Amino acid sequence: MINFTADEQKLLAAVSRKDTVLQLIRAAIVDGRLPAGTRLDQNELAAQLGVSRMPVREALKQLETERLVVVYPYRGVEVSRLEPKEIFEMFEIRIALERLAVSRAATVMTPSHFSRLRAVLSEMDQHLVPVADGDPWMDLNQSFHGIMNDATGWPHLVETINQYRSNVERYVRYYFALRGREQSQKEHWDLLAACERRDIVAAQLTIEQHLRNTATTLVEAVEADGGDHKRQPA
Structure with missing residues (x-):
């Protein structure tokens, strides 16, 4: 059995929050609750989900790699549209x-x-x-x-x-x-x-x-x- 340090336990908790946030936002995009073109505000998402901005930011990065969202410099994040x-x-x-x-x-x-x-x-x-x-x-x-x-x-x-x-x-x-x-x-x-x-x-x-x-x-x-x-x- 591994005895994790306090700092490592905090890191594990952060990872868990990020994964949960990722699953929730992804599901909302896939089932249409967040339609294509919807602007995603990190502060609003964090407040809705009861987490800090960090797991939201990390989740959006992952969703960008999955092409479910698009990050526009100086404009924010939007749910992607498919041509x-x-x-x-x-x-x-x-x-x-x-x-x-x-x-x-x-x-x-x-x-x-x-x-x-x-x-x-x-x-x-x-x-x-x-x-x-x-x-x-x-x-x-x-x-x-x-x-x-x-x-x-x-x-x-x-x-x-x-x-x-x-x-x-x-x-x-x-x-x-x-x-x-x-x-x-x-x-x-x-x-x-x-x-x-x-x-x-x-x-x-x-x-x-x-x-x-x-x-x-x-x-x-x-x-x-x-x-x-x-x-x-x-």
Whole structure:
């Protein structure tokens, strides 16, 4: 057992606060409570979260590397906006990463994984129509892909996928609440069936088509309203 000094314990507490602040701000961006273009004031965030400015500053630095915020010299920090070409780029990167992930998952997933995935998809079938109070389908969608990616047992791959996923998730959550989910849900079931057959080629083709369809729908929606969805913070 390590006996940390008082100074080291203070440092550990600061790290913990930074991670908590990071998770809270990231979640607010991803679920749309902090829409694209929102100005982020460090003092206000620190007061809201009950912390000093230091963990907020460190969290914003991390979010900048994740391209979720943009730091403008002498102007402050804003939640980043994604242009259509950036969305396409991120999805093309995700396609390469998730083709690798499903090829690995299809070979190592156990009956327990398949059972969990079927349970999630069955529940998603009950929430194809968006509701005003929350959106269980989107949360379940994240769980489905999370279970499949985690099954690879490759945490560095999963971390990289999640980084690209979180940046577009805020747009996906907003725009996909406005359209049908039937085609996406069919692709989920097709992906699971391919994995259950251990058919790596079919799994790769399915995830590629699934992500490319999502990217196309998303870009069309962003271009249709000028890239500025008007979702207000909760």
